[in-house]
Amino acid sequence: MSQILSMRELVPTIFEAVVKAPEIAKKAKAGEFLVVMPDEKGERIPLTIADFDREKGTITVVFMTIGTSTYKLADMKAGDEYFAFVGPLGHASEIKNHGTVVMVAGGVGTAPIYPIARALKEAGNKVISIQGARSKELLFWEDKLASVSDEHIIMTDDGTAGRKGLVTEPLKEVIEREKVDIVYAIGPIPMMKFSALTTKPFKVKTIVSLNSIMIDATGMCGGCRVNIGTETKFTCVDGPEFDGHLVDWDLLISRQKIYIHEEKCSFDLYLENKGVKL
Amino acid sequence: MTDKKPRRKERVPMPEQEPKVRATNFEEVPLGYTPEMAIEEAERCVQCKVPSCVCGCPVNVHIPAFIKLVAEGKFAEATRKIKETNALPAICGRVCPQEVQCEEQCVFHKMGRPIAIGRLERFVADYERDNDLIEYPTLPEKNGKKVAIVGAGPSGLTAAGDLEQLGYEVTIFEAFHKPGGVLMYGIPEFRLPKDIVEKEVDYLVQMGVELKLNEIVGKTVTIDELLGERGYDAVFIGVGAGLPKFLGIPGENFGGVYSANEYLTRSNLMKAYLFPEYDTPLVRGKNVCVVGGGNVAMDAARTALRLGGNVSIVYRRAREQMPARQEEIHHAEEEGVKLCLLTNPVEILGDENNMVSGLKCIKMELGEPDESGRSRPIAIPDSEHVIVADLFINSIGAGANPLLTKSTPGLELNKWGYIEADEWGKTSKPGVWAGGDIVTGMATVIEAMGAGKNAAMDIHEKLMGVKKPDTSPEALPDDMECQLPPKRKEPTS
Ligand SMILES: Cc1cc2nc3c(=O)[nH]c(=O)nc-3n(C[C@H](O)[C@H](O)[C@H](O)COP(=O)(O)OP(=O)(O)OC[C@H]3O[C@@H](n4cnc5c(N)ncnc54)[C@H](O)[C@@H]3O)c2cc1C
Ligand SMILES: Cc1cc2nc3c(=O)[nH]c(=O)nc-3n(C[C@H](O)[C@H](O)[C@H](O)COP(=O)(O)OP(=O)(O)OC[C@H]3O[C@@H](n4cnc5c(N)ncnc54)[C@H](O)[C@@H]3O)c2cc1C
Ligand code: SF4
Ligand code: SF4
């Protein structure tokens, strides 16, 4: 059991929890993830390590409420305990001095990208961050991301903050403007897919972090399999980061939809149990 | 003797749920003996001077001794007799393949009516538990040594229990949020109720074993850290064979295509069969294809059947060659599972949503025997046909999961990735023992327990200098030579 030390809503639908987990904090590296279960009847869901503090022995997770499990997590308060909080899992990001890196974050993807940007900055890279959101009120951690970036570009769909438009626009401009050695893109699947498509003609290596549906997250079940080039890989143990130019996006999208009916049924029951009229 | 009825000849049958009824629920299929039935069955045992049955049991349960106690109606004492060598009798009585172990060696086996050792073992263990008669052994004083056990499957649990009883401070590190290994995530509720597994684990915890759940060794903590800064004097690795195998045919990544590991873990560990009360979903197929012929395939098929599917097992050889227990095949067929024998899948078909829609198969015929002695199946030309399916479960075996072994330098592996260990579980790495499926490839619960037992004795000898028995336990008559420790097998596929 891991105790929640603090819990807050960063922006509507996006929550940040700081969790006491000294053993995991001791090991945590940027790019790794955890498996979290809200309660005994809950699912095992993966969440990226958004921050860690080795001294305090804490791990920060940031999640967006989209279905039963994430709503259950959002219902929990400081002092509550997660039924399971397991990690660190997956491969850490490769941190070295590449030269110039562009970090593209979409929506809740800002959280997982932040520790990677920080580590890359500390490794001596020039860090250019592009942070996108639907609108101003959904932007979070701008200051954190800016503090580890040499340049920080904000994009919103409706133009209420930063520039109006998609993250792929400044991404293309930066690549045309200067030599970029590597791009990280983390966010919703379409955003990662189109970022990879944007960089492909320029042959700039683009790392994406895939969010396959998982169970054990130790390579035991194969449920998280994805196609990378001609090979089948397990996201949990071979990833979650992969070369975005090799990902079979259509397969990933279709495998995300396997339980679409069950997820709705589960969420309806969740609302009913909370006394919400349907 | 005069007032007793004559000794019964045939085995006392065990009542079971009717096939039609049980095919729609997850309750246990066999219902267990009543005390009268157990006594009647126990009285059939002739208490052989040289009890060959004991040799058939990988942990040499004192079979005639416990059966005698059953015949006398001393059920709790009978359980304690079994527990001298086997800490998990309620589990073994249910899932041991007795027909090729203890019961195969019973003198009545040739006549087709061996003593129902497994059923009796199950009965007495249930009796002790249900009547709150469980007694905890008095433990010796702590000897000041610490042992870490990796994995709470049958091998790890057994090693932990034995070492605790020898005075060690024992901690189990388990990756999942529940202990039990395959007993928890693989074998379904209708064959092994999970509250029984929980109670047997609780017995160890009550005895003093520390259980650390949600700790993945190799990730949260490494073997070298356990032996180093964490101060453990020895480590036993019992992580099982948790790596799914896929067929390598087109279409395997469609939705609704599962490895048996995933399907069973969702259903058993995560309780997806109770969805939406539990949050984890599972594709509930109307037409289900399970590929494989082992116990895992039977478990997957019978689970899918209970979740409302028409289930076919697709197997490339003939029925006689299926590796599953006869009893399981029989149970599956009784419940309505169809067997498509001599049939091999070549491609999985999908619909416009990338969900599985069918299975393209070819017919096979049996040719000359291969190295395993089984007839080699050969494809019949132009025999392609399509079986309609909206759920496909792949049960063609498991491999060695590299997560832990990759992070443990100095641990020698064989060419399949299993850990190299001697018959006492000693590995190439100082301070590290291993046993169970991660050494032998998928075997049985009782063999994994035997491995845990042997390792505990060897650890005790290394750490405390107490010599382990190098032949069969003293309880065995002089003129008997049993295989102990159990013979190692190469992994089968
Ligand atoms: C490595 C990894 C890291 C992730 N990190 C974060 C993070 O830091 N913050 C965050 O908000 N989200 C993260 N996710 C996604 C997060 O796991 C899902 O949003 C969550 O599981 C949804 O569960 P739900 O019950 O709330 O929604 P549901 O209604 O169950 O599902 C909504 C959608 O989420 C996806 N999903 C469902 N179950 C799972 C599952 N067990 N595993 C993965 N995806 C699933 C499916 O595409 C589904 O359509 C990550 C996913 C992965 C694989
Ligand atoms: C579906 C199915 C049905 C079966 N039916 C039968 C049967 O009827 N009769 C029979 O005798 N045998 C049966 N078997 C085989 C039997 O279950 C196994 O041989 C036995 O469980 C092996 O025990 P083990 O201790 O080696 O490992 P497991 O039971 O596999 O347990 C290993 C444990 O280690 C944990 N673990 C793994 N990696 C790590 C890590 N890095 N850190 C911490 N923990 C870790 C796992 O989560 C698991 O809990 C069946 C197997 C399956 C899959
Ligand atoms: S443990 Fe298994 S093999 Fe041994 S006596 Fe019991 S049922 Fe038979
Ligand atoms: S061999 Fe059979 S009859 Fe003889 S002691 Fe063992 S169980 Fe009893």
Ligand code: FES
């Ligand atoms: S989640 Fe089971 S193998 Fe990746």
